[in-house]
Amino acid sequence: MPLQPGGQGVCAQLSRRVLMEMGIAMNVQHRNVIRTLEVIVEADLRCYLVQEACAVDLLSLVQGLSNGGVRMSEADVSRYFKQLVDGVQYLHGAGIAHRDLKLDNVCVTEQGVLKIVDFGCATLFRRRIQVPTGKAVAGGGHRKHKGAAGTRARAAPYTVPAKSAVQLHSQYVETLSTSVCGSDPYMAPELFSGKNYAAAMVDVWALGIIYFAIKFVQFPWAIAHASRDRGFQKFIQCPDVFFDRWFPAPVECRTAKSGSPHTDLWTAGLGKLPSPQQVRLSDYAIMRRILDVNPATRADIYTIANNSWVLAIGAETSK
Template sequence: MEYCPYDLFKFVAIGDLALDESLCLFKQLCRGVEYIHNLGIAHRDLKLENVLLSEEGIVKLIDFGCATVFKAPFQKQPNKVLGIYGSDPYIAPEVFNKTVPYNAEASDNWSIGIIYLCMFMLKFPWKIADASLDKNYATFIKNWPHGRDRLFNQLPTKLDDDARPWVTGLVDLDPENRPHLKDMMEANWLKNIDICVPGKKATSHTHSFLNK
């Protein structure tokens, strides 16, 4: 097993990543999750701690203990699933309904949206997506859909404005409105982000943690 000395939570907690570094890691995360989604697998516990970084600055997803197959190769339509899995700050709101099956792919995408917000706000937007337990989330849904804009306004001004509809879409209260990662990866703002790949570093930036 490859040794990965870092996790994303550490760098977000201390705010130690430059903008280009963060974008590189976010795009790598999206590529990794898109890959498993294309296989019909949902992770269901995407969080900063489960995003490891290799000594080359390559993202590695770990902890597939909550993963589920939502679509077999022979199926045309995905299965919906039941069960509360994941870590509270990252869990999509529909997952907390114990009686209504949910789209596991869409709930993963919500978690990616939360990770994005954490990476660039350097804090969680809320502790749990349950209005009865968290006042920040209650405010978010009370002001829906303008609550998404208020969240985005807390992000660094240097971020590409074209990212707004995609990122805010990831935390859409309606799972059916959340973008698919395969579509988001084709959007210019994400496609144009220079990333590190195994054996080749990005040309636009250097990961500062590689020198520590």
């Protein structure tokens, strides 16, 4: 980490939050994540991140559309969404949750490449810990341990165990977050529960809100809190009405179940239900999984990335 003259040792005085932001920014490397070229920490603790240039952010693009500009084509909306999914998938694969995904934290270069920026709220939700293997190395006269349940490894870096100490191996565990981060329209409903939450699932919810905003040039609600937003209250009371309006199933895959509002489509002479190969791909199925108020059943980023519609976007953009 390059420092300005006179800045030796100032890193020890920076907050853990700042150090984490700088550490993440310097180590992430993906086409759809902003690249940090240099970090400068001055003697007075002012920090500067030198990053690659971007032409505009998505908020400015959407605001331009709401002020009379030409709405993005369906292809552009899908292309931006696919790039955002790719960037989030990379971060989650590295155990990093952004926790503040929003239109103004997603930039676009002059070449149309989307970049996720600003790691001020980012956290590491997957951590590596050392756990005993259940076996001890012979020698040194120490008593051998017969099982993992009875072993207790001395923690580094305070002491370096002798050869006879219990062998350890690395194991990754996912941890829950406690601090509330983000901006109201993008915040997942579990953030208002007062309980610990899965940070990666918060990113997924925000991803869905961003997609809604660039597609419809508006937000679905002001805040995902039933007692504070009537629109969200209606959503949780009857989500099918919301999805049927904004993300309706393609006509080809609407079924004629008894009592279904779509029964008339089939009785009107559209014929038999199509085979899976004939169903037109759309966002209707995956958006129902993304905007799931229950984080336990919400789609994770890998489910989203492997959705047939999202994969089809990737196939189109690679041509």
